[in-house]
Amino acid sequence: MVTSNPFSAIFGRSPFQPLLEHIVKVDDCAEQLLPFFEATLVGDWTQAGIHRESITRLEHEADDLKTELRLNLPNTMFLPVSRSDLLDLISAQDKIANQARDISGIMMGRKMQVPEALASAMRDYLRTSVACVNQAREALEELKGLLESGFGRAVSDVIDNLVRELHHLEHQVDAQQVAIRRQLFELEAELPPVDVMFLYRVIDGIASLSDRAERVGGRLQIMTAK
16 A cells, blocks of 8 residues: 555555445345345245345344444544544444345335335336445445555545435435335325335335435545545
């Protein structure tokens, strides 16, 4: 690593590698929602259960990495960012995995099948939300590459561009959420009220997944702008 790079000092005592390992685990966890959702659409609860177990395992592994980082992060570090910024970032990342676990837990627990009229829109909606998590992971991976190559002055600009794309994806999720809620409203009279209530919870949970990914991008902007 190029020691003259001021940004390399941010993670000079190696909290960065655990952060990257953590976001990879978190992203893998969110990705499992896609095959999980496909299995629920066709009522294959055995396959859905397999993916649910993977989500739970990955969430637990992310928790372990979070705990390890918190325990090993020195109390005092000569950094251009504060220790609290690093802790805020790991917390923001961790909430993504928690959200993926919660979404799958609601659907699996109730054996929830999305109405056919909503299936295509919900599939696209979930994919866009998971793409937000992918983008947060890409931003951290890009940051690692820039730090190691010594392009310190380019870090802020590159991260800003990646986070701008993350914001764009998150806005897409917002628009999709509005459209799906409108569709569900029109179907409410045809569905059991309790099912409708939990469908709204899942819809909001998917939006929260992208919101939490966007917060990771925001934390990275704050860190690299200092």
